[in-house]
Amino acid sequence: MEEQHPWTRYVAIGDSFTEGIGDPEPDSPGGNRGWADRVAEVLGHNKDDFAYANLAIRGRLLNQVQAEQLEPALELKPDLISVSAGGNDIIRPGSDPDEVAARVDTLVAGLRRDGATVILFTGPDIGMTPVLSRMRGKVAIYNENIRAIAQRHDAVVADMWSLRELADPRMWAPDRLHFSPVGHHTVARMVLNALNVANELEPFKPEPLPPRRWRRARVEDMGWAREHFMPWVLRRIRHQSSGDNITAKRPGF
Template sequence: MATAGWTRYVAVGDSITEGLCDAVAGDRERWMGWADRLAAILDSATGGIEFANLAVRGRRVTDVLERQIPAAIALDADLVSVMIGGNDLMTAVADPDALAARIEGGVVELRKRGIDVLLATCFDPQFAFFLKPLRGRAAVFNANLWSIARNHSAYTLDLWGMHELRNRSMWAEDRVHLTTAGHRILAGRAARALGLDDDEEFPWNPPTASHHLPLTVWARRYALPWLGRRMRGVSLGDGMPAKQPSPEPVAARR
């Protein structure tokens, strides 16, 4: 299937779109990520595309609506991927209907300017015991996102329906970010959502490596520091700039 002939793709979101835990070969201080991988797929399919990644770890719906989407519009994007909401849903007072309604406002702003939108649902949180209590609100959030995508003719990246993500090796040792294998399959499914058939080009073979830490080690290394930051109202992304704020030709980055 042919793509829509996009020339400038801009990704907005949080740590998943930033690419955490998908380290660039030979440089563990830099992340690749599903959006960067999707940009490479699109570049091959379209014959040349520019890409910017505005995602920053820890960002929430407000950050995307007030900063990242306006920036994407200012960059003259013709395709924007929107993956956000996970950090918001983990708050005690999260309202999934209200969050989705706010995201709809951002999608409307993009669509009325003729910008195509790839809207991602959230993951099914049953893969991690500490996130299972959020499954109900995540399902309500996703139901709203499907309606938003249909009502505004957005492409939909269905993360909830990706059964491959039930494989433990798809998740990094912190249990909330994807491994390289996870980012690769996510990029392939995003390409399919945009009209590229990934059945043969992006096959998935379950990896054998596991990054599963013992519960006590995981809690000490990740859960307790995360809880401490939540209580203080701080984020690992505070003060960090966008991953790649200016569009660059994808071919030049390879």
């Protein structure tokens, strides 16, 4: 399918979500594919002059994205920029979704400086997750701010909150914090739809999972907490990041 859209230079910025964590692919730069790579693959189909860069780094907070990725992104002269930042701030104890959104507003104003189309993301509905569900109200408030920011700056909203498919456990990686390959694929389809770009990505229609016995489910939850959740908590206590010493996987065109 030959895609008809106006963009030729796409830059993705943000954190682990945009880096593609949870979607391992040894043949991709950095060893992860992710939704942004998948979107770029469709946008670049039959466009010899299409260019794509991905500056996102796992663990980055909003201020770090602003300080480290804004100017390098603009220097690439993109006409399309996706930004997903602030999620790592929102899930921290004591964070204020209105204050985080105010900083997102400043970031988006900078990204729109040269007239590029900007894609913003709402956070997914985390009500079904075992630990993050308590932050659902904060995410909902943050999302309403994101929609207002998008309207103010004429940006495109990629609405993960309304993506009901994300309630399926198979959409999530084993750490339950990042998307699986199927999850990234689903997000890519949603982003392309938000951009009104026709594509041939097949929708994922999961069949219901068979019910798990209580004991097995509890053992799996304990294993997840030991392997994924506790290390995440310890990094927060020690002020460490999973992105320490990590560089962007696609720093330029």
